Amino acid sequence: MEEKPDFEQLRRMMVDYQIRSRGIRNEKVLSAFLRVPREEFVPEELKLSAYDDCPLPIGFGQTISQPYMVAIMTELAEPESGNKVLEIGTGSGYQTAILCEIGCEVFSIERIAELAKNAEIKLKKLKYNPRIFIGDGTCGLKDYAPYQTIIVTAGAPDIPESLIEQLEENGKIIIPVGDIFSQTLIRGIKRKEKLIRENHGGCQFVPLRGKEGWKQSGSS
Numbered sequence: 001m002e003e004k005p006d007f008e009q010l011r012r013m014m015v016d017y018q019i020r021s022r023g024i025r026n027e028k029v030l031s032a033f034l035r036v037p038r039e040e041f042v043p044e045e046l047k048l049s050a051y052d053d054c055p056l057p058i059g060f061g062q063t064i065s066q067p068y069m070v071a072i073m074t075e076l077a078e079p080e081s082g083n084k085v086l087e088i089g090t091g092s093g094y095q096t097a098i099l100c101e102i103g104c105e106v107f108s109i110e111r112i113a114e115l116a117k118n119a120e121i122k123l124k125k126l127k128y129n130p131r132i133f134i135g136d137g138t139c140g141l142k143d144y145a146p147y148q149t150i151i152v153t154a155g156a157p158d159i160p161e162s163l164i165e166q167l168e169e170n171g172k173i174i175i176p177v178g179d180i181f182s183q184t185l186i187r188g189i190k191r192k193e194k195l196i197r198e199n200h201g202g203c204q205f206v207p208l209r210g211k212e213g214w215k216q217s218g219s220s
Helices: 007-022 027-035 044-049 067-077 094-102 113-125 161-165
Strands: 056-059 062-064 084-088 105-110 131-134 147-152 167-178 183-191 194-203
Touching (some): 007 027, 007 067, 027 094, 044 056, 056 113, 067 147, 067 194, 094 105, 105 113, 161 167
Parallel strands (some): 147 167
Antiparallel strands (some): 183 194
16 A cells, blocks of 8 residues: 655655745744645645645646745735735635635635636635635735735736735735746835835746736737
C-alpha cells in the first residue's frame, strides 16, 4: 500500500525553510500558514507538489502562487483580525483562506466563474466564510468600500484608480505592477488621497485582465 504523504510535516517544512528563513516574521502570518492545508487548494494530481517552492497551475491559465510570495504579500498587508480586505483574483482560494484564518473579513473577486465556484466549495469545506463575487476585479467592489487592505494576485500595467479610490485613509494595496511577463511588487499606502508607493522586489504573476488592467485580446 502506498504511504500517505505527511502534509502536516510538509507544511511545517514549508514555513521553516521557504517562508521564515526568507525573513517573514509576522507570527499571525506564520501561524496561518501552519494551519491552512495548501494541498486542498491544488488540483488532485498535484497534491504531492502542494508544498513545493514554486507556483502551480490550477487551470484556465491561472496559478496558485509560490508559498513565499503569498507570505510576503500577506505580511506587507499587516493584517489584523477584523480587518476588511478586498482580494482581487480568488484563484484556488489559498490566499483567501490565509486571510480568513487570520480573522479578516474577506471580499474576493474572480473573473473566471468556475474557479470562483470551486474555491467557494473548498473554503466552505474548511469552515471559512469569505464573500466571493464573479466579475471584473480591476473595478473593485464599490458597494462594500472602503477597505483597509486590497491584495491583487495578478500583474497589472499600473494600479487601477478604482482600487485606490476604494481604499480607506491609511489603507494598503499590495499589487504586482509591470508588463505581461514580469512585475515589481508594490505596496501603496493611501495618505490624504495620495498613494505612497514602496518597491518590494521583482515577481512574476499572470496578467490582471479587465477594464483597468490588461485587455483580453492581443498582448496588452
